[in-house]
Amino acid sequence: MPSAAERTRTLVQSTCSSVLLVPGLTALHPVRLMPDSRTVGPEGDLFLGFPADSPVVRAATHAQGDDLTAVLEITDVAPVSVPHRIRGRARIGGWLTSVPGLAGPGRMTLRLEFGEASVDDLWGAEPVEPEDFRDAAADPLVAHEAELLQHLHAAHGERLAALSTLLGERGAGVRAPSPLRAVPVALDRFGLRVRFVEGRTARFDARFEFPDPVRDIGELRRAMHTLFEAAAR
Incomplete structure (x- = not known):
């Protein structure tokens, strides 16, 4: 599974909405x-873009030294329609x-100098150490995940x-006369998470691991083919 630092770094470098609390x-x-960026x-510090007349910019510009504390909150929402769409924070x-001259x-x-962090998502709630965040890399699929999930949901x-x-007895209800819907809810280099839904109620999530972690869209395409092929046997 991706580490807490990797998951946090992925959220930072995604298109998820965020708000800077000052x-x-x-x-x-x-x-x-x-x-907006x-x-x-x-060194693991965050660089955030704002209009020059933003109240956040004024507060940072008039602060004395590094005395102004702030918290960036990021909310991750599934890009497909599914019950319980918030995937993590x-x-x-x-x-x-403020860092004049960069924009x-x-x-x-x-500049938000990294002090402490935490992530609470589909994997669980964990703290994130500054050094781990600095050394982590975002998931290689982060820029394409939303589009890929929407495509899987619409076409597959x-x-x-x-x-x-592939779920054994746990998946028996999915193949009942009134089957559950399968909605792709998350995708990363290690695998695909599917939420099985009945009506407007989420029944359970299932995680389908790839044979090997993928590094790009080409490897993902092959991994998904292998997964679908195994399910068809």
């Missing part, structure tokens, strides 16, 4: 606290400063349902 600015509308520096806390006109980059529903043959 003391004194909690009454603002959340949209005004949402960075997120990158990770070589991550919180990264640290010290906020274009009308923009400002803020029957093949996804057929994966229940």
